[in-house]
Amino acid sequence: MGQLTIRNLEVSFHTREGIIRAVDGIDLAIGPGEIVGLVGESGSGKSVTCNSVLQLLPCPPAQFGEGKIEWSSKDLLQLDEDKMRRIRGKEISMIFQDPMSCLNPFMTVLDQVAEPLIIHKICKPAEAKRKALEMLAKVGVHRVKEYPNSYPHEFSGGMRQRAMIAMALITQPALLLADEPTTALDVTVQAKVLSILRELCSELGVSVLFVSHDLGLVAELADRVVVMYRGKVVEQNDTASIFTHPKHPYVKALIACRPTLETSDDRLPTVEDFINPGKETEKSPADTSPPKTSSKSAKTLVEAKRLVVEFTTDEGSVRAVNDVSIKIPQGSTHGLVGESGSGKTSLGRSLLNLIRRQSGEILFNGIPVGHKGHPHEKQFRKSMQIIFQDPYASLNPRLTIEQALVEPMIVHNLGSSKRERIKRVIDLLEEVGLGEEHLARYPHEFSGGQRQRICVARALTTEPEFIVCDECVSAMDVSVQAQVLNLLKSLQASRGLTYLFISHDLGVVKFMSDQISVMQKGQIVESGSAENIYNDPQTKYTQQLINSIPAANRSKNFSFTHPSVSPGP
Amino acid sequence: MRKLIISRVLQAVPTLWVIATLTFFMTRYAPGGPFDSERAIPEEIKIKLQSHFGLDRPLFDQYLLYLKNLLQGDLGPSFKYPEWEVSELIATAFPVSLTLGLLSLLIALMVGIPAGMIAALRKNSWVDYLPMSLSMAGICLPTFVLGPLLIYALSTQLGMFPPLGWYGPADWVLPSLTLGLFYAAYIARLTRAGMLETLQQDYVRTARAKGAKSWRILTKHAARGGLLPVVTFLGPAFAGLITGSFVIESIFFIPGLGKFFVTAAFNRDYTMVLGTVLFYASLIILLNLLVDLLQAWLDPKARQEK
Structure with a gap:
């Protein structure tokens, strides 16, 4: 079981426009079996941190500073490519955000899931395929059993991401890096994929670094949450404490400015409100107070009656909109x-x-x-x-x-x-x-x-x-x-x-x-x-x-x- | 797959008909005729010749007659080489051009693809700059310059290969090299661009994250996607290669098909022009079909769409 310790990691990108410090001296530790959530907005450096662990960033433009990434008494930043390669996919695996582009469209899903076993010479190809089938069944991708020659494009996004999870965990790694693994998925699919991930990781005792922009999502499975902002860690604490007692204004803002199902204010707080309190930041007309005209008394502006929209594809026609009526005051x-x-x-x-609509009527201000x-x-x-x-x-x-x-x-x-x-x-x-x-x-x-x-x-x-x-x-x-x-x-x-x-x-x-x-x-x-x-x-x-x-x-x-x-x- | 082949063959019929019609009337309306030459032949002989070949009949009748013969696979006699049928001329010259074309293509692929791949893998290093500069030079250097240069170096100076003629395998080397290197330059650049594009794909990063070695990433993950643009280019390129090159044939004195394309047009050898054009068009159609099949084999998504 491995312990990952990141000490004072600095990553900068040398571009024509100048040097961008993407990660600016962060410390992070993941113990064996622990699930750590890494939260931040785009550009906060969370993905760069994640990719640095496996040395997947192209260098140049990326450059590393003084820091260390320690993994079972080795500094990953000092390893040569061949030693690093032996760790990738075997001791530390990774799953990525977009399951559409992260699976090879030219290779069958089965081959791709079996590949880590073959690369790391854990077993013979035939045995690897058998294990891959087992693993795919475990994550609920049953189609491969019926059609072993299916390619990624024949699967939905959720199924592909399940296959990615199977691929990452097939070698029973000690650590899984999950970089926004459910961001591209629908909510219901996201919930399923997340529960599969949670169950499988606990079953195999894999520790996880779960990277996401969504604090609420991270709370679903992380033991501990680390929040990054502009390349720095601004707060880290166990999940419950982060939500109940956030300390850093940015973390407070992150929690406040997302509308939940209970939000009933007319205006959402923004990050600016927390970081520069008292300053008037919204240039837009702030007056949101006039009470809305009650929708009952207002006249209908847009109305659709029994709207049908069809698209014809190679497989036949699809009813995208099927007999929908709607009235908007x-x-x-x-x-x-x-x-x-x-x-x-x-x-x-x-x-x-x-x-084009197939049938139905649209009225705007009562005029068809x-x-x-x-x-x-x-x-x-x-x-x-x-x-x-x-x-x-x-x-x-x-x-x-x-x-x-x-x-x-x-x-x-x-x-x-x-x-x-x-x-x-x-x-x-x-x-x-x-x-x-x-x-x-x-x-x-x-x-x-x-x-x-x-x-x-x-x-x-x-x-x-x-x-x-x-x-x-x-x-x-x-x-x-x-x-x-x-x-x-x-x-x-x-x-x-x-x-x-x-x-x-x-x-x-x-x-x-x-x-x-x-x-x-x-x-x-x-x-x-x-x-x-x-x-x-x-x-x-x-x-x-x-x-x-x-x-x-x-x-x-x-x-x-x-x-x-x-x-x- | 079978549906694709059948539909393509059926599509080929109207295409060839349109090409035949256009070529027929365009050559007929071009000034001059097959029996006009610098030394005027006596008028009565000319009339006799024209009536022998049916040129005195109404144009539309000639067209219908030509189509009728064409349907029976008869391309007619050559006007310029009266003792030869057009199909006989093509049948003698095509094997020569085919040999030359195949050899050139082999050289082009064997030089171009590895050069492009290495350049893409080691982007912005000397193994990128050197082959890419050479290939730029190769594209800029016309074959009528490269040919004589090769003759001078490998034949005149080193005496390794005969400078011209088409008698045995030793004669094949220089012309195929000239033509092949020219195409290799294109293929190297296409390969490099295609591979660079593919190597940036997310799934290549996934392969790295699995711990795959560079060689495995290149052959198993990137090659298929990276070579798709090359495959697209191969269809028309191959058709051009095996139908012969007038320039190469002139430099090396090769009895290939290429010269007919030029001389037939100059001589207003109506049947020969039509014959070569139709032959070339059929080849293009056939090779594009092969390219599509090859693409479908490489790309599972295209396989499904077709």
Whole structure:
């Protein structure tokens, strides 16, 4: 059984822009059989730490400083490639974030799971395959038994990640490094994969370094939590204490700024509030106080009747949206929850008439929205906008912010002169917390949160009444997410906007929405007020969705009753 | 797999028909004819010749007749070499070009792929810079420069191989080397780019995390993905190689197919132009099919889609 001790680890990246200190002198220890959670936002250095242990970082650009990574009385940073290779996959294994790209698409899953045994000459290929089949059955990948020649693309994301776990644990390593292993998965799948991981590691007595951006998720299985911020460890403690008595302001912020199912405030606290208390940081109009118009009295702005959307693929047609009816009152937010493939995005896009519907009717302000090419199409386009999930992909990298924001106004003939349009763009930028100085810049010069603010501003250029927010905060760190959610809420209050808010995150949807619909397999299985859905879920699927959320993300005052993993012998 | 082959063969029929039609009318509308030469032949002989080959009949009738013969596999007689059928000319010249093409391809692959792989593995070191500069030079250097250079070095100076002719295996070396090295340069660059792309993939990092040695990572994990662009390039490249090169044939005095492409067009040898074009088109179709099959074999995802 190994003990991993990281002492004063420093990792810097030497790039053309200068030296970036990704990890700035951290200390970390993982005892035998212990499960340690490593939490931090993107860029905090958590993945770099994890990859440093196995020496998987390309050097250059990565460079190591003074520190040590001690593993069974060896310093891993001093080992040569061949000695290091013997440790990888045998004594220390690793699983990665994206099961789509981390399995070799050209090799059968069975071969890949068996490979560590063959590489480390633990057994003969035939024996290795037999053991791999056993291991795959253990993690619940049964398809391989029936079809030993299946390739990764024939499996779902959850199944691939299970196969990754089987591959990592097949050699019975002493330590498992898990780098965001469930981030790319749906909540229900995430819950299953996590429980498999927990059971298997406790059965084999493997110690785990579990890296995640999600503090609540880490609380599900870690004995101890280490929080990183800008390359440094800001706090480490046992899991319960971190939640009950966080000491560092950043950790307090991390816990506070994620909306749980119990959050009922109108505004989420942000990291800035904790780190620079007393300072007014939100540039956006802070007034979120005016009470929302009761959704009962308001008129219906968007209505869909028996909407059907079909996609034809090689295997036949798939009903992405199957007979869905929905009513969204003016000035309210309708939340749409469901797992990937449930049809939420298709529903959102067909409401905007961005994709063709097979049948059904859409009414906007009581006027039917026709198919593409309809005479009123342009008018509808102007009143309905969309904010996409990935602000990196949804802004044209070759247009400046000014060009990107002026374009919709030109299309819709808004504003009489160039000057007037630019003035409106500046007003909008200020409204979302940016400014005139950003006009001439290109998207790559902004952070993810800023880009999403630009996307919000772009959606507002045509003065729309209705905005579809399609997973618009899913790719963000919790602190940035809080800022964008606050912005959306305050804009709704000041402009009377109507939102369709699509997300897989029940907590976020609950925070944003008045009404919630739960989608599964193209149909709305449950619909009701946000409070009711959460307090009294009617369908099994909704219950399952709620139960799959890590306890800490469900409620701030959760108790640690999860089956904690007992330390190995 | 069988569906792919059948559909491709069926698609080939209209493709070849369109090519035959376009070529037929384009050559006919081009100025001049097969019996125009610098020394004018007497008018009555010309008329006799034209009626012998059916050139005096209406153009559309000629076209229909040509298609009818084509369906029976008859490419017609050559206008310039009256004692030869077009198919006979192709049948004599093609084996020569095929030998030369296969040998060149072998050299191109055996030099290009390892060079590209090593360069990708040791990126930004001398084993990257040296082969890549050489391959750049190889691409820039036309075969009519490389050919004579090789003749001078290996034949005139060292006397290792005959400088020209096509009589025995010793004659094969210099032309295949000239043509092969040119293609090797392309393949090396394609391999390097493809491998660099693949070596950055997450699944290669997974393989490293398993403890695989570099050799295993290269052969088991990266090679398939990295060589896909090379395979795509191979189809048209191979067709070009085995149908002969006019330049190489001229330098080394090789009786290959390449010269017919040029001389037939100059001579307005209508049937010969059509014959060579159709032969080349069929080869391209066939080889692209082979490339697709090869890709499907390499890439399980493509296998499923097809």
